[in-house]
Amino acid sequence: MWHFFKRVLLALSLLAWLLPAGAQAPRERINIDRDWRFAYGHAFDAGQDFGHGTRAFFFAKAGYGDGPAAPGFKDAGWRRVDLPHDWAVELPFDARGNTNHGSKAIGRAFPENSVGWYRKTIDIPASDRGRRIALEFDGAYRDSVVWVNGHYLGREPSGYSGFRHDITDYLDYGGTNTIVVRVDATVEEGWFYEGAGIYRHAWLTKTAPLHVAQWGTFVKSTVAGGRAAIEVDLTVRNDADKAARFTAEHRILGPDGGTLASTRAAGLGVGAAATADSRQRLALVNPRLWSLDDPHRYVLRTTLLQDGRIVDTYDTRFGIRTVAFDPDKGFSLNGKRIKLQGTNNHQDHAGVGVALPDGLQDWRLEQLKSFGVNAYRTAHHPPTPELLDATDRLGMLVIDEHRMMGTSPEIVSQLERLVRRDRNHPSVILWSVGNEEWALEGKPLGTHLAQRMHAIVKRLDPTRRTSVAASSSGRGTSLGADVIGFNYGAQHDVDAFHRAHPDKPAAMTEEGSTLTTRGIYVDDRAKVHLNAYDRQGRPGNSLSIEEGWRRVQERDWMSGMFVWTGFDYRGETTPFGWPAISSQFGMLDTTGVLKDTAWYLKAWWRPEPMVHILPHWNWPGREGQPIDVRVYSNGDEVELLQDGRSLGRKPMVRDSHLRWSVPYAPGQLEAVAYRRGVRIAGTEVATTGAPATVHLSGGMGGLAADGRAVAVVWVNVRDREGRLVPTASDRVDFAVSGPLRIIGVGNGDPGSHEADRPAERHAFVPLSGWRTLALNGPDAGPDAGFAVAPDADMTNWRDPTQWLPPEQQPPRTPYMVLRGQFDRPRLAAGQSAMLFIDQLDPGQQVHVNGRRVTPEMVDGSPAVPLDPALLRDRNSVAYVLPTPADGVAGLFDRSAGTSRWGNVRVTTAAAPWRRSLFNGWAQVIVQSTGEAGTGTLTATAQGLAPTSLQFEVR
CATH class of the missing domain: 2.60.40.10 (Immunoglobulins)
Known part of the structure; x- marks a missing residue:
């Protein structure tokens, strides 16, 4: 350990020597998940979308972001949220919602729930001037638009691709800056629950003008003769206005931080506002290979130097391993044949929707590993980066899947971002460029697009193969696939395909689609519950879990099987529709409890001795009736006992199960597993008492x-x-x-409509009808009283939102009244209303319906609780304040479209x-x-x- 600390101290000393005194770290990557403001907008009604898109020139002139996109917009009363955030999981279930998306109240029928606004302020120190600063989002669902300080930056239609904006030119250095994101989840991208909002992490990255480009390193390795040859591809970006010369240094670090290998290339060059690529080679003797049992990783530390000074340091985690898909022998890792024991999974978990905390990613993988899963298919979209960090760290193989087949610029951009981002992950063994593209599967265009996408991937990553998952094979996309993925053995003649295409490796990318409800052993379709016994979920289209696995085991050339699915997920409610709200395909339910089919897989996917009985043994009213009892075990024999009496000892056929018909009587069932006559495991189920x-x-x-x-x-x-x-x-x-x-x-x-994530809900009513009146003083006799009276006639008052030429400006008085109005908010039981106002002047007065009020501070903003008993059908808010030096026009210019003058928030408590x-x-x-x-x-x-x-x- 002391050697490790000595190396760390030496590295810090070297860094301090190379950097100028008081200099910043060469690269900063700052997580900005905390403390965003969130509010619902509206998909088509600008009035309910905070007036967005209504300002003149808002999209024609730079810096004219309006509504919440305006930097001065007042977001008082908006909810504080931390990222990742999924607002869809907070919404109620509704029969009008799309069952494929879990019947949440979102989509075209719910425009008031389908748009979300996010705002955040960040301080940028003056010392950052001269650096390049980028805003990075790992993913937002869906169709997101970003503004910084009122400037439009761009749009990302995909709900799954990470995106980045260089915001260097738009920042106020030494000041406060506003980031705004509008997310529109009206349109569905998949046919499963996809959530809504900024459901992945957000980052601020700061670098020197000369820096390693985003995802700008690629570490490739070949292993032979006890040595690993390491090849590093490096892309350097120069955002300066003149060409640059630099030195690139790569060091491979071991677990203790010590340098295991290094290389240095001097005299490299890159043009102004350009990128440059270079390739360097290193070697490791006796490398420690990344594997399922020993998921060891190294760190490549890349350092860029200009004139002897460090300008960037970039760390890349990578693993050294070999993978192969062979058309005859299947899959191998580090030269060892392994059957892929996989599951397909969406990013969705009970309670949190798609906004999974990083620790929950780990937990879910551990639940899968507990019954022997060694491979994970990211169905059907690019995963969050933290999932791949976890599969690298925990030792699980991954098929990394692209969202849509195609070669348009938008689709190619998404594909390239996926590969560049994920190609250093040792857990990734295969790129999937398509899934069940029915419009292409049987056509030559499908073959062509699969081949074209394969070529794009190979250009970016020549070390891995590509795949297309097909629901039919023999033509179209399956012929263009590098590795054929069969979706459901019952839909293919896999042996005929293998004979016709003996050079093409294969995997069962989807199998099962079994329909089971955890803990249910008698169908109750009124409650959308289906018994948990393994069987064909869709006869003629898919196999049972046992049938699917046995078919894969019988074929050495088949690389493995990916069960549809690991976890249940919201949506795709086959075979029910409403009132079902989640799928029932999983080996685990939506919370991660193992279903009985997971115990079957555990028997044959894990080496530890085990035995499992189903069902439970609580069957009041069925005394004397036969119960279908099944046992899963990896023993070669199992004995079943009822209340200590043997019901027989049966041999266990590999990859199979055992079955007894047992008349029910309260008591206990016990199963004992044997191997070569020796007891190796035992379990029991017993009739329980009432809950206590x-x-x-x-x-x-x-x-x-x-x-x-x-x-x-x-x-x-x-x-x-x-x-x-x-x-x-x-x-x-x-x-x-x-x-x-x-x-x-x-x-x-799968039929529960209870709230997964109760959340406070806010709706906002803007104040409108603004008028101003000139006053000689704050309490100028009857005029002032009239100005704030509830029923004042404002016919001849000035409209402060209308521009007046200088010659038409009225005489300036010491004081003024600024007055708006709002309709009585409709308050249901449990709802409350609050008026949020602005501090227009330290000496201002505030009147509501003619009564002077003293605002209180609520979450940093002045606010007035509204008593429903004192509200009218039409309510007035009046500010009495000194007239600003720049007059009414200046007051309006600072109002961000009058948003700063006040709004009413209606709150539904969580x-x-x-x-x-x-x-x-x-x-x-x-x-x-x-x-x-x-x-x-x-x-x-x-x-x-x-x-x-x-x-x-x-």
């Missing part, structure tokens, strides 16, 4: 005080003997104290955090708030003993 206590488990007990760390907590009820009640449906209420917050709840029920158990299970996700201390999660349910769980947040 709430139970919380699964939290780690400690969280980092960073405002990001999460803990996933299981919620159950137990009987008096401490046994989990598998049929419990009690409703549980949750509360937290200390430095904790709840960010989501769920229970895995519902309490609660969830009903579903077949004995629910989940609550807690997150640290950013402070240190002891946090407590408490769970209560009517008639049951409560419980709590403590977390040390440090």
Whole structure:
């Protein structure tokens, strides 16, 4: 350890020597997730979209962003949110919503819910002048538009591709700057729940004019004879107005920070406002290979120097490994044949929607790994970068999938961004450039586009192969695929295809689509529940999980199988539609509880001895009736016992299961697995008593005080003997104290319409009808009283929004009245209204309906709570203030389209955090708030003993 610290100190000393005194770090990448302001806009009504798009020249002249895009816009009363944020998960379920998207109240039928505005201010120090500063978003769903300080920067239509804007030229150095993002989720991009909003991280990157370009390194390796030959492709960007000469240095760092290999190239050049590429080579002796069991990574540290001074330092994590897809032998990693035991997954989790905290990415992967998953297909879009960081770190292989087939500039740009961003991840083994493109699958155009996209990928990454996932094969896209992905064996003659195309490797990219509800063993279609026994979900189109896996195992040339899906997800509610709100294809439910089919896979995908019984053994009213009992195990024999009496010992055929018909009687079933006659595992299910206590488990007990760390907590009820009640449906209420917050709840029920993430909802009513009147003083006799009276006649008052030529300006008086109005807000039960105003002058008076009021500070802005009993059908707000030096025109110019003069916020309070158990299970996700201390999660349910769980947040 001391050697590590010595190296760190040496590196810091070297950096200090190379940098000028008081200089900044050469590169800064700052996370800007915290403290955004959020409000709903409107998809087509400008009045409900804060007047956006109505200002003259707003899109014709630079810097004319209007509505919330205007830098001076007053966002008082908007919600404070942290990123990642998904506003769709906060919306209610609605029968008018698209079932493919989980029946959330979003889309064309809900224009008031389909647009979201985000605003954030950042301070840029004067010392940053001369640097290049970029704003980077890892993803926003969908059709996002960005402004900085009122200047339009650009649009990103994709909901999944990261995007970047260089904002150097638009910043106020030494001042405060405003970032605005409008996100429109009206149009759906996929056929599954996709969320809404800035649901991935946002960053501010600062560099010198000469710097490593975004995703500007690519580390390639070949391994032979105990050595790894490393080739580094480097792209350098020069944003200066003259050409530059520089030196590039690459060092490979080991786990202790020590240098394992290095190279240096001097005299490199790049033109003004241009990029330059270079290639350098290094070698490692006895490299430690990245593998599933030892996911070791190195760091490549790239340093750029000009005139002997460091101008940029850029770290790239990479792994050294070999991958191969062979048409006869399937897939191999580091020369070892491995069957891909994969699942397909969308980015969606109970409670949080698509806005997954980084820690939840890790947790979900661990749940998949727990039953033997070693591969992950990012269906059907580029993943968030943190998912690939986690697969690298935890050891899981990835098929990285592009969103749409095509070669238009927009689609190619998205494809190139995907490959450039992800090509240093050792977990990525295959690029998927298409999925079930039905309009192309049977046509020559499909072959052509697949080949063209393959060529684009190969230009950017010659080390990996590409794939197309096809629902039919033998023509079209399947012929253009480099590696053919079969979606559902029942839809293909895979053997005939293999004979006809013996040079083409293959994988079963989707299989299963089984329809099961966790914990249900008798269909109840009225509740959209389907029994959890493994079977063909769509006969003739897909296979059972067992059938699919056995077919893959029987074919050495088949690289592996990706089950559709790992997790259940909102939307795609086959075979029901409303009132179902989630899919039932998963091996785990939406909360990550293993379904019985996951236990089947665990028997054959994991080496540890195991045995699993289904169903549970709580069947009141079915005494004496036969129950279909199945057992999964990787033993070679299993014995089933009922209340200690053997029901027989049966041999287990590999990749299969065992089955008994057992008359129900309250008591206990026990399964014992044997291997070569020796007991290796045992399990039991027992009839439980009534629920007695709430139970919380699964939290780690400690969280980092960073405002990001999460803990996933299981919620159950137990009987008096401490046994989990598998049929419990009690409703549980949750509360937290200390430095904790709840960010989501769920229970895995595909028919539950309970709120996943209760949130406060705000609607805004702008003040309108503004008029001004000149006054001689703040209390100038009857004139002033008349000016603020509720029923004052303002017919001849001046409209402050209308420009007047100098010769028509009225005489300037010491004081003035600025007066607007608003209609009575419609308040439902539980709603409240508040008037947000501006501090136009330190000595101003504020009158509401003729009554002088004293505003209070609410979240940093002056506000007046509105008493419904004192409101009228038409209400007035009047400011009495000294006339500004630049008059009424200046007051209006500073008003950001009158948004600064006031608005009324109608607030619907968030519902309490609660969830009903579903077949004995629910989940609550807690997150640290950013402070240190002891946090407590408490769970209560009517008639049951409560419980709590403590977390040390440090």
